[in-house]
Amino acid sequence: MAQRKATAEAGKSKATKGAANDAAPKDRRRERGEASIQRIIDATIELIAEEGLASVTMQRIAEHVGSSNALVVFHFRSKENLFRAVLQYLSDQYDALWVTLVRAPGLSPVERVLGAVDCAQRFARLHPKWVSVFVVFSSDRKSMQIYNEIGLPSDLAYTAEARDLLIEIARDGGYTGVDIDTLAESLNYLVHGAWYWDHLNPSSRDTDVLRKTMLLLLHQAFPRHFELE
Template sequence: MRPRTTRRADKSLRRQELIEATIDSLAKRGFDATTTAVVADGAGLSRGIVNFHFESKEKLLVETLRYLSDEYRTHWRSAVNAAGPDPAARLWALAAADFDRKVCTQRKLAAWGAFWGEAKSRPTYRELCSPNDVEYQNTVADLVRQLVRPGQDYRLLARGLDCMLNGLWHHLMISPREFKREEAWAVARMHLATVFPDHFTDAGPIVPDGRPDGLEGAG
């Protein structure tokens, strides 16, 4: 008999393989054409294994969305925490994280797009992502609040920044040949430098001696 830890590792591996195959199918075929049979074939596993791990297509899709949402949250959180205490450096890192190859690929963007297209008619999807979205928006708002000039409404500026970053992802989704990840990040950098000229140039946050620190980001 194999050790229990090995069985658990195998189960986790199989689940991850099925989730990755679901992302592939959503990206290539879209929501309706993604079936448990297609996912099993894409993962190179028997079709019964999907039902064993997820019971149904809907549960497989929910877990795939949960995986994407948690991965995104973990990614931007790590970037912000690694940037240190300075709010400008943290906001720069948060924006840069959106265009990092770990989360910003055509494959994952297409999968996100498939879920976004279903969110209106499937409240479970909105409920699943809502806590992560609220945390992200609150983080943006708190960082913007620390950077605004007197008299500026930080809530409106934060909402605008959030919409701009979301819009760049949508543009990358619908125009992958004309609009590339590097250009999207350049747009975001210019936006930060224009809206917060006291804190950014398009090369990075401005350090106390007046020079940008060169944290271009977005690997």
């Protein structure tokens, strides 16, 4: 579900008189502010991916953006809030890709499953740093709380959605004796394993192992619906 676009509103709790103002105010100040917010988020992603959570401080983020640390505190009220916004942003990005590749209208269940495979692979190829941020966030127990709120529910939803598609394929294709749950969980393991391992050992990136193995498992389960390439 392409949820909230709340990202930009993150830090502002000021009462703007509730007047409906979203439409008109072609305001250069507001534009500048939102641009700053995005630049801060981008810088944070960059820093986390490159140096890890531990060495990321407000002043370094500010330095990387080219502003003072107080600006960061101004837009996001605290460090934790900033991290929350970052994870929300990345989650939304993944969601957008998933919607495009999996939920596009007119696709067959088989095509949707292939779309899901594509989604995992493309995301990792296009934005390795984003994947790194996901991994970093979900490792440390403290930041993991944030991940549990924002990232994990989506993750579980994607796995469940894929599982439903597999069930549909099994039913319509007349397959019996296929252990759908194990298969879905395996695909999940593979995706996260690939992401984690690539983050850990970037040199081995960009081989086609993930895709090949997933197709192998799918072919093994539904030979008439998934061809090996």
